[in-house]
Amino acid sequence: MDRTMNDIWGMILAAGSGTRLAEAAGGERKQYIEYKGAPLFWHCARTFSRVAGVRGLVFVFPPDDAPGMEKRLRQFFKTEDLGVRWTVVPGGERRQDSVRNGLTGLPKECGRVLIHDSARPFVSARLITDLVAALDAEARGVIPAVPVTDTIKTVAGNTVTGTLDRAELAAVQTPQGFEIALLREAHDRALDEGWEVTDDASMVERLAEVTVIPGEAGNVKITVPEDLKRLRETRTPVSCTGWGYDVHRFGGAADRPMVLGGVPIPGGPSVVAHSDGDVLLHALADAILGTFGGGDIGTHFPDSDPNFDNADSGVLVREVLAMAERADTRIVHADLTVVTQIPRLAPHAAQIAKNVARLLGLEAHQVNVKATTEEKLGFTGEKRGIKAVACVTGLREM
Structure with a gap:
């Protein structure tokens, strides 16, 4: 062909x-x-x-x-x-x-x-x-x-x-x-x-x-x-919420280029990670697992496994979505926040939201992406790392 x-x-x-x-x-x-x-x-x-x-x-x-x-x-x-x-x-x-x-x-x-x-x-x-x-x-x-x-x-x-x-x-x-x-x-x-x-x-x-x-x-x-x-035959859909949190520290030239929500961030600091270091998708994957009691990504994709070295986090998200589907859980909304002092993420927020919506199979209005700083407090304020939190809503057939 x-x-x-x-x-x-x-x-x-x-x-x-x-x-x-x-x-x-x-x-x-x-x-x-x-x-x-x-x-x-x-x-x-x-x-x-x-x-x-x-x-x-x-x-x-x-x-x-x-x-x-x-x-x-x-x-x-x-x-x-x-x-x-x-x-x-x-x-x-x-x-x-x-x-x-x-x-x-x-x-x-x-x-x-x-x-x-x-x-x-x-x-x-x-x-x-x-x-x-x-x-x-x-x-x-x-x-x-x-x-x-x-x-x-x-x-x-x-x-x-x-x-x-x-x-x-x-x-x-x-x-x-x-x-x-x-x-x-x-x-x-x-x-x-x-x-x-x-x-x-x-x-x-x-x-x-x-x-x-x-x-x-x-x-x-x-x-x-x-x-x-x-x-x-009807089954009652029950609303369920999952919460995810992930952190990566900034590294040097030999570490992973910054990627957030599957979108490369030009000029952003590199991150230390076993996979591709996408802190936002890692938090999202954990939140999806939380909607049906599926554990955490460290259990399913341990950093001790060489198969996940530099793994595409989008693939991990698709895997946990498949787990959710097998658990009769449909993801309907995601609210995501990135916390970092650098780089400035406002220019990238729309593209990140669009890509996450594509990964989840959702409409644009069903995904919200925000970025904030911690007013120079803590490790993010000191520009030593980045973190993300995710709140995901699902409907589980019961």
Whole structure:
């Protein structure tokens, strides 16, 4: 693949008729069913937008609905800007036709795509991130799958004809990620040779190796009327607060260049640290851990471990965010303060806040960054070091 075409887009498939659910859903197509105040396809879009590598989204709707849904999406993005580019494409008669149409909506610089069924509204940002990582590691196609736990038999009429080895079986989910060129080739072959498939991997695996990564048990598909109960099952979100504090002393020319919130600070004093010395992100990581009782970063990333020598603190923050997600905790706000006599941080505060918001997958108004001095008192006032405090608010499903 030409790595100059490295952009990744998501494709949200919302073009199905939903006939199996129509009566139970009051005639509403399942992609439009409301869950927690928003249709299922919008929940998928929100999750995709929280993954840093995703540049844009293609929404595929039924042809008759596409013009109206484009107007509706404009309003959605006006009310809740997800921070990604987007477009709407009319779908086709079959799922594979809708994907083929959706490919026409991708920009020329897009080299990879993640195709997702809007009927899977519970997909996590972690799973999408894992798919992106597999593509970054040179996979040409990648799918998530979970082990099959039931015994599977082949049946003809009312008679069992065989029993399959479930150790060799897996239930496949979406999103599914592919190189654009490979996926287009597969769709061209499918059209020319009359292939009928139920997912894109079924095409691509005839042309190239498809990598499998672990899926998620919670990434279920809303398919039959009984599945609607999942949308009615509610868990109470409980507010939780975490507090973090970190200190680094200033060093000499051989120590780490100053970085705050992932932003290099030109002309700032160097810091003595085992990792990259980002005192603000270290405090933030501790505060995130505090929202769900996850301990501290010294436990998870000890300075005695050579693997964390000069480690990127942004990676550590993403790791503790993944821990929070596994603990059913969603971070919704961060208030951060840097305490130092030098350097002057006002020129950098906006960029630091923007970068922290990106790391956390939050809107700008959900992250606040402040800088202050201690009036020349203490070790910061004497210009011997820097410290940061972080207060993070999360919502934990109970």
